[in-house]
Amino acid sequence: MCGIVGYIGFREAYPIVIKGLKRLEYRGYDSAGLMLFDGTDLKVSKTKGKVSDLEEKSAKEISTNGTIGIGHTRWATHGVPNDVNSHPHLSNSGNLAIVHNGIIENYEPLKKELTKRGYVFHSDTDTEVLVNLIEDVQKKDNLKLGKAVQVALNQVVGAYAICVFDKQKPDEIVVARLGSPLAIGVGENEFFIASDASPFIEYTSNAIYLDDEEMAIVRLNKPLKIRKIKDNSLVDPYVQELQMNLEQIEKGGYDHFMLKEIYEQPSVIRDTYRGRLHANSGLIQMSGVEDNLEKFLHAERILIIACGTSWHAGLVAEYIIEEFARIPVEVEYASEFRYRNPIITSKDVVIAISQSGETADTLAAIKLAKERGAFVFGVCNVVGSSISRETHAGAYTHAGPEIGVASTKAFTTQITVLTMIALRLAKAKGTLSNSDFFRYLQELELIPEKVSEALNTNEMAKTIAAIYKDAQNCLYLGRGYNFPVALEGALKLKEISYIHAEGYPAAEMKHGPIALIDDKMPVIVIAPKQGHYDKVVSNIQEIKSRSGKIIAIVTKGDTQVKELADHVIEIPETSDALSPLITTIPLQLLSYHIAVLRGCNVDQPRNLAKSVTVE
Numbered sequence: 001m002c003g004i005v006g007y008i009g010f011r012e013a014y015p016i017v018i019k020g021l022k023r024l025e026y027r028g029y030d031s032a033g034l035m036l037f038d039g040t041d042l043k044v045s046k047t048k049g050k051v052s053d054l055e056e057k058s059a060k061e062i063s064t065n066g067t068i069g070i071g072h073t074r075w076a077t078h079g080v081p082n083d084v085n086s087h088p089h090l091s092n093s094g095n096l097a098i099v100h101n102g103i104i105e106n107y108e109p110l111k112k113e114l115t116k117r118g119y120v121f122h123s124d125t126d127t128e129v130l131v132n133l134i135e136d137v138q139k140k141d142n143l144k145l146g147k148a149v150q151v152a153l154n155q156v157v158g159a160y161a162i163c164v165f166d167k168q169k170p171d172e173i174v175v176a177r178l179g180s181p182l183a184i185g186v187g188e189n190e191f192f193i194a195s196d197a198s199p200f201i202e203y204t205s206n207a208i209y210l211d212d213e214e215m216a217i218v219r220l221n222k223p224l225k226i227r228k229i230k231d232n233s234l235v236d237p238y239v240q241e242l243q244m245n246l247e248q249i250e251k252g253g254y255d256h257f258m259l260k261e262i263y264e265q266p267s268v269i270r271d272t273y274r275g276r277l278h279a280n281s282g283l284i285q286m287s288g289v290e291d292n293l294e295k296f297l298h299a300e301r302i303l304i305i306a307c308g309t310s311w312h313a314g315l316v317a318e319y320i321i322e323e324f325a326r327i328p329v330e331v332e333y334a335s336e337f338r339y340r341n342p343i344i345t346s347k348d349v350v351i352a353i354s355q356s357g358e359t360a361d362t363l364a365a366i367k368l369a370k371e372r373g374a375f376v377f378g379v380c381n382v383v384g385s386s387i388s389r390e391t392h393a394g395a396y397t398h399a400g401p402e403i404g405v406a407s408t409k410a411f412t413t414q415i416t417v418l419t420m421i422a423l424r425l426a427k428a429k430g431t432l433s434n435s436d437f438f439r440y441l442q443e444l445e446l447i448p449e450k451v452s453e454a455l456n457t458n459e460m461a462k463t464i465a466a467i468y469k470d471a472q473n474c475l476y477l478g479r480g481y482n483f484p485v486a487l488e489g490a491l492k493l494k495e496i497s498y499i500h501a502e503g504y505p506a507a508e509m510k511h512g513p514i515a516l517i518d519d520k521m522p523v524i525v526i527a528p529k530q531g532h533y534d535k536v537v538s539n540i541q542e543i544k545s546r547s548g549k550i551i552a553i554v555t556k557g558d559t560q561v562k563e564l565a566d567h568v569i570e571i572p573e574t575s576d577a578l579s580p581l582i583t584t585i586p587l588q589l590l591s592y593h594i595a596v597l598r599g600c601n602v603d604q605p606r607n608l609a610k611s612v613t614v615e
Helices: 013-023 051-061 107-116 126-141 145-153 257-263 265-273 293-297 308-325 360-371 386-390 409-429 434-468 480-497 506-511 533-544 560-564 580-597
Strands: 003-008 031-037 042-048 068-074 096-104 158-166 172-178 183-187 190-194 206-209 214-219 225-228 239-241 301-306 329-333 348-354 375-380 393-396 473-478 500-505 522-527 549-555 567-571
Touching (some): 003 013, 003 096, 013 190, 031 051, 068 158, 107 126, 172 190, 257 265, 265 434, 301 308, 301 360, 308 480, 360 386, 375 386, 409 434, 434 549, 434 567, 434 580, 473 480, 480 500, 500 506, 506 533, 522 533, 522 580, 533 549, 549 560, 567 580
Parallel strands (some): 301 329, 348 375
Antiparallel strands (some): 183 190, 206 239
């Protein structure tokens, strides 16, 4: 959750910190704050609300001069969103300032002990406890800041990414991570610190991503030193070249990042299969799969672990892998998987899916699977992320930065990667005929064009949105490959418009949800011509007979459903297995337009954050 920014160098820190926080606001946006060091004292400004509120407030109440600064945009965990609980937090002496992403689980006993020692706390946060613990260690043992941070972190339980500054050591910032991401941008005589690389991409293309249980002392005009928190051993910094550019994190003329990202799907799907899919040659080449092909082929089952939208992509993959490769697949919520003592063996392959590569529950599930001997394959979007480092092998989705909190292009690119995996395994096992294999490769290659065509439904989605923007409830129905799409469509509507929505397999409607249907209930039915079309038509007739309002997603040229539905959105035809890549597009657009018409903050829906890096 939360976004962290830091700068130390020769430039004015304030504009870098403010701009960086705006780029990280997708990580949390209920409060924000910053600290600047002007060479003499710490200048702190913080407020409940958006980064724009912080910018307005800080310009009035503090001097914005200084070449050292840290900042924070918050998704609240401990303590309600208000000015006092906002970061940065200062130690009791006023010498230390900290920003923190994560949760310190044992903060209460630490707080009690520090209170006995005379420390006074002004906020309800675990972070204020941590900064005073660091100060207490520093004073008690007469330690330099870096060592004090290391000793203190060995006493805490939980997850963190932190930046700590001591005005008595005005040429350094100490950073550390465990379970929450932290990147260091390396420039000429300057360093940048952030939760991801977006705050500093116009200044440097070189970044170091800290691993778990690592800390760094970032000093002016001195080499960067990285150490292990537990044993103080030195780590050789690994500098990566950034895989993003400034254009990717700007809106590019769109009203919202979400709309931009919906419209990017034809290009990012193509980017995802570029160099991997060779339809004319009948080849799929994915190094992570190819190098571990025997593990996949000899797996007794494949376990897919994910959360949210990634879990829905995993459900689609379950259908595709079992259909194509005939390998048993189970899909698990990562948040439940890790707590139910699952049966995992060395004969299992675990596929972990996460857009950010930092999802806390998915990371914990990966570690559990590895401990029990499974081979773990990651599917994620962010190069250098924790999941890409923790898994044995994997594949990037190449969706580019996804800023909108409600995931769109991540979903379709994840399905693209998982479909290629299924096809490669089917080819190796001989479970698909050569003709079917070639047909699917060719059809997958055409998907970007068909997604582009599906985007032409935007005006129809906008028209329908105006009719149903005030609905209180909504039902999404799909069968087979499109049941997970129904779940995803309902999730999008809930996330950004705050309308209660549920997704169901269409046949399950009679087992309860049909009781909800009346003339005020919009029902979105995914009914492409391929698949279980006749069964879905029967379900639509059942809804119609109960006066339900039907919005149908149908194959172009459909006539049967058109006679029954109140509204029809036509999409291009594709194979049943690949249809989720098309059917999801009008659902994304419908949710977007309903949210806009309701006056909701599409890119930053309430109570949500893009990357769930805490439990």
